[in-house]
Amino acid sequence: MTSGDVSLETVTAAKAGDRKALEDVLAGLQDRIYSLAMRVLVNPDDAGEATQEILIQILTKLSTFRGESALSTWAYQIAVRHILNARKLRDRDLGLTFEMFATDLETGLVADPPAAPDQALLLNELRISCTMAMLLCLTLELRLAYVLGDVFEMDHAEASRILELTPAAYRKRLSRARAEVIAFTSQHCGLVSNQAKCSCPRRLPAALKSGRIRSGSYPNSAGASVDYAAAKQQIASVVDDLKTFKLQQAVPGQMCPEDIRGRLTRMLSHPL
Template identity: 75%
Template sequence: MTIADVSLAVIKAAQQGDRAAVEDVLLSVQDRIYNLAHRVLVNPDDASEATQEILIRILTKLSTFRAESAFSTWAYRIAIRHIVSAKKLRDRDPGLTFEMFAADLETGLVADPPEAPDQALLLNELRVSCTMAMLLCLSMDLRLAYVLGDVLELDQSEASGILELEPAAYRKRLSRARAEVVAFTSRHCGLVGENTKCSCPRRLPAALEAGRVLRGSYPNSAGSRLSYSQARAEIGAVVEDLKTFKLQQSVPYRDCPQDIRFELTRILSPSR
């Protein structure tokens, strides 16, 4: 069941305390909420923590849903409000700028890097991790518009409703976010721009030394439908204006971690 599949009848049953219906409602939203949190916050631990808290908020506020909007819009709005307002999440934001990120990318580049035994896996992990991290350089309002519009690909009416903006204001915000991301990737990402200093193979030794990626650990790229070479080929095959979009879309979609599901089940279980 996905966020679009949950029916009004199931929601009403959940509002009346039907535990199976409550579980169906949470199951319908958990993956989408986790992917929203992961792409906005990037850090997987922060995303997991935020997702659990958001799902509990959805559960506790379920009685207030009046079907005045799509359930997906309502659920995403709760998620966005939590991400924006939670002080502990704001305090953990690294405060990156595109200038800082570019300087980091261009530090320690190796002209003729040696190949590691797990080179293909490491390059793919670096590709995905870097693609995600660059969105931290956007201000939160632009980041949210970009994730909703170009990562989750929600239509503008739903995205503007989630952000509680007029459609024209949302379009302006999304356009500005796109322009900033496209400008950065065109100048600094070797998968998008032809004359950039940085490329994943040249960047990998410094990334390993700095702990940006770890040998034998591929948390961001696990389950990716694309390898590094496949992603490079797909991005290279599209016209210039679509390269950055293709880069962001090549980040794998994640299932909500099972420990969140187990914790919610524990919360829902009747006390003994």
């Protein structure tokens, strides 16, 4: 039997203080937690800091895990509580709105942009960075519901349990988040709508000038299995509201940074 991607035997050994088992628990959860933090917080520094704090909480609270759900579900509950309750994360929230985001996207568009040497890589980085950033326009509560439901594609029972909501309340929250994201992308994202003013090629010069995208640096798209052209084709192949779903699904999963893995592994050398 397994609990998430970690066997119940491993969890039992970890609860008893077995260091190798504790390392295996971390290995089974760290990418999941970092992916959640990145999709919700977007900023890599905030996501990394939150991930480390969440994983430490998971280790220190592991003795309370009773196996009534998958280990990953229990871990996501801890992660969600931390993200919702950490005042420093709330204080760093930009207060971004879809109206503000749309105005920014449509500022500095170039009708006939010159091609950069690494054009394909830059367009993919811009596509992914913009797709992630637009979720910051949702409230934190709506963002979490959207990420669990439409990005991670969790079933409603698991997602509502993680968010500690009734299934009906979760469905209502997800529906509202989904409607807001669809309304924005269908009007302002050139990958979703041919009528949108913004498109990645037209937006790229302004993104490079502002420093939001840098030639030779592709932090969000590194290792992506889908490039800009393929993503554009995939999104175009589906209809209506599925275009927004496909846009968000075309963002690659995020791996927990090695420095966080290393710090947590070293921490296990000392008693919790």
